[in-house]
Amino acid sequence: MIGRLQGQLIDKQPPWIVVDVQGVGYELEASMTTLVALPSVGEQVFLYTHLSIRDDAHLLYGFGRAHERALFRALIKVNGVGPKLALGILSGMDEDAFMRCVRDDDSKALTKLPGVGKKTADRLIIEMRDRFPEWENGQDGSLLLEASNGQSATRNSVADAEAALVSLGYKLTEASKMLADLDSSQSTEALIKAALTQRMKG
Template sequence: MIGRIRGTLVCKQPPDILVDVAGVGYDLQVPMSTLFQLPELGADVTLLTHFVVREDAQLLYGFIDERDRALFRQLVKVSGVGPKLALTILSGMDATEFARCVQRDDLSALVALPGVGKKTAERLLVEMRDKLKNWLGQWAEAGTSVPAAGYVPATDKVADAEGALVALGYKPAEAARMIAAVNDEHSAGSEDLIRRALKAVVSR
């Protein structure tokens, strides 16, 4: 099992990234909570990983934060939640935010995420409550910071942001509306647009 990967970040196309390790390129899928913390292209990066083997594919998921990987591994154990949905959940909220969401029984925040229906959200709240109750304190103390994204030309950043939301499960028209609602002069780049659009959905 691949538990960690270290190499040069050569491509970012949310939610997919490519890391070059001694000449071998590894494709990984990462949640937005990790994407927002990645360095610039060409920089060294170290990611914790979760390896999934299926009959038709071998998939590698990457995480900067151990808390996010731990939550991902717990989420995929919940009935009806696979790796893709777990990635979507962690793109809408990081591990600390999810823990607080469970603590508050915030059904609406979960249902706002694509692919999470009411029954799945209720199942998540019930099954994750006991697993998360002891983690919330230490996670809150650790805190999570999100660095500012670099500048990207306007047309590219909008297209990239919309494409990332579609890859997470949003319909193209819905993704376009979400990005349009947060695209203003304060938008630094596609990653910033994605982060603000996802935050707006969860906070409704």
């Protein structure tokens, strides 16, 4: 089992990143919460990881905090919630916000997340309420990343942000609408974060 990685960030194409660890490039899928906190390509990163083994693929997921990974692992134990939906949930809100939704029975907020309907939201509230003790009291891991204010090097940040939102489960028309009124000069990561924030407030 691969529990964490520390190395050089060599590629960043949301929701995918590649981290070079002593000459081996590990491809990981990450939540937008983690992606927006990543430094520029070429910088050092430390990520907690979760390895999912399927018949047709070995998939590695990366997280900036131990609590985020713990919540991901709790979410995929819920009936009907797979890794893709779990990443969509973590991309739309952080651990504290999710906890508040569960404690307050706020299914309406959860239904704003991609792929989460009323039945799924209700199931998440019921099942996750019992799962919180599994990870809530664990020691949190800081996001050990060098701060970076640089812009993304992608040639079309809007198109990349749109593709990333679609990968999270939003429809193409919905993703386009979420990005329509945002400043297109922003980096891909900034656009994704702004679109998700606007979506949750709407």
